[in-house]
Amino acid sequence: MGYEWISRNKELYNLLKEYYQDELEKFLLWTEEKLKPAIRVNTLKITPEELKERLENQGFTLKRLNFYNEAFYVEYAPFEIGKTIEHYLGYYYVQNISSMIPPLVLNPQPHEMVLDIAAAPGSKTTQMAQMMRNTGVIIANDVAVDRIKALSNNVDRMGALNVIITMVEGFKFGFWFKNSFDRVLVDAPCSAIGTLHKSYEVAKWWGYEKVGKLTRTQKGLILAAFDCLKPGGTMVYSTCTITPEENEAVINFLIEKREGVIIEEFDIQGIKMRK
Structure with a gap:
């Protein structure tokens, strides 16, 4: 699907081909991937350890980012990560890495x-x-x-x-x-x-x-x-x-x-x- 839309737009496709060259196919495959969501812990309200425990008790599996201790990948979600009470309370922000x-x-x-x-x-x-x-x-x-x-x-x-x-x-x-x-x-x-x-x-x-x-x-x-x-x-x-x-x-x-x-x-x- 992604390749189809990109290939229809000749200006965009030619730009990507010029920019990525031999890695163009890798980029196009990346656009098809469903990336793991990530969350940033709001340390104004809760610690990363406390939030991790609360979410894992609800069935979520989290993995800490290797460059930012206050953020996690969501490896597994039993339901949408943006629909927890902790999210509504502002304990974390669903945010791209x-x-x-x-x-x-x-x-x-x-x-x-x-x-x-x-x-x-x-x-x-x-x-x-x-x-x-x-x-x-x-x-x-x-x-x-x-x-x-x-x-x-x-x-x-x-x-x-x-x-x-x-x-x-x-x-x-x-x-x-x-x-x-x-x-x-x-x-x-x-x-x-x-x-x-x-x-x-x-x-x-x-x-x-x-x-x-x-x-x-x-x-x-x-x-x-x-x-x-x-x-x-x-x-x-x-x-x-x-x-x-x-x-x-x-x-x-x-x-x-x-x-x-x-x-x-x-x-x-x-x-x-x-x-």
């Missing part, structure tokens, strides 16, 4: 000022809140009403008390909050090729014209985010896609437009990095 990485790289500290410039639905916002132990301030911003509702619900469910939610166009932060934040996360809207294993909707609409519109948004957000940083501050730019136009080219655009940009490598034990 890749989604957990940007906050770990940004590494927000207690009592800092942090901006999540494109925050909905809130997985990364609430992860940062627990990393900061509910201290400091996180401004969690998005632009669409329905996305703000999801963000608000998740912030409330997870008990993230240090979060202030705003709904403005992200590029305005560069004017309003210049040199104000210790750290900024730009999890930019993108063409979402990395989500093909969850849904083939991307294959139905993906095209370079759409990518061009997204890159204009991404470039506006990354400039605003950089302008928001205090001197010496840290920013993480992330997407869930592979196109150079939405990743490397956006970083290069920032370097061309702003002085003082320093690109740093990072290393998280247990995660294979591609250079």
Whole structure:
């Protein structure tokens, strides 16, 4: 099914063929796989050990992630992992593993000022809140009403008390909050090729014209985010896609437009990095 939708979209298929080359077949098979769900423990409310015991008593089998002690794979689920009382109580967040990485790289500290410039639905916002132990301030911003509702619900469910939610166009932060934040996360809207294993909707609409519109948004957000940083501050730019136009080219655009940009490598034990 996935191969069929991807092969119909010639622009997308040719991009994947150019990018993955001999590994294209492996990627296409990956889009057909049903990946194990993962959960991030909300340490504001419960410890990983306590949650593991509660869920295993209900028949779930959990395996700790090798790079993040506060998260588990769900190896076996007797029913949907998002329908437990513990989930409704905000004891954990059902979250893709890749989604957990940007906050770990940004590494927000207690009592800092942090901006999540494109925050909905809130997985990364609430992860940062627990990393900061509910201290400091996180401004969690998005632009669409329905996305703000999801963000608000998740912030409330997870008990993230240090979060202030705003709904403005992200590029305005560069004017309003210049040199104000210790750290900024730009999890930019993108063409979402990395989500093909969850849904083939991307294959139905993906095209370079759409990518061009997204890159204009991404470039506006990354400039605003950089302008928001205090001197010496840290920013993480992330997407869930592979196109150079939405990743490397956006970083290069920032370097061309702003002085003082320093690109740093990072290393998280247990995660294979591609250079």
